[in-house]
Amino acid sequence: MLDMVKARLQSFGYEIKDGDETILNFCIQKVESSIKNDxxxxxxxxxxxxxxxxxxxxxxxxxxxxxxxxxxxxxxxxYAVKQIQTGDTNTVFATGEGSQTAEQRLTAFISYLLTYGKGEFACYRRIRW
Structure with a gap:
């Protein structure tokens, strides 16, 4: 999964630096644990x-x-957070020039990455006994 995460970051224009791999591994383990527990x-x-x-x-x-x-x-x-279209649902994060600061766009983008798809967890959920 590490290679997929690196590729996804690079698709957003982020260049992987020395020391990032340790943080990436921790983030991957955190997400994996969260999904497994949920x-x-x-x-x-x-x-x-x-x-x-x-x-x-x-x-x-x-x-x-x-x-x-x-x-x-x-x-x-x-480019990354201006508009997201999933099926027939269209979400526009920035409507017009200057409507959001760069930090607001980054926060909206991070929020999207952290929350999108959590509803699909229910398809894989097992009952605890």
Whole structure:
């Protein structure tokens, strides 16, 4: 999953730096544990892998935003969070020039990464006895 998370970050314009792999591994483990506990399964179901990747990216960006905001300055947020379309649902995060600051766009984007797809956990949930 580490390679998938790295590729996803690079698709947003983030260049992986020395020391990022340790943080990425922690974020991946955190997300995996969360999904496993929520679904009561021993491994991440195949149908949730892409959601887990986005959640790990969201965790990573949250840590970077908190502790090293200058390191994520290269993200292309104008493209990444302007509009998201899923099926017949269309979500527009920035409607017009200057309506949101770069930090607001980053926060909205991170929130999307951390929460999108959590409703799909129910498809894989097992009952605890």
């Amino acid at each position: 679904c009561n399964v021993s491994s991440i179901p195949d149908g949730l892998v892409c959601i887990a990747v986005d959640m790990a990216v969201g965790e990573f960006l949250t840590a970077k935003k908190t502790f090293s905001p200058d390191s994520i300055a290269g993200l292309d947020l104008d």
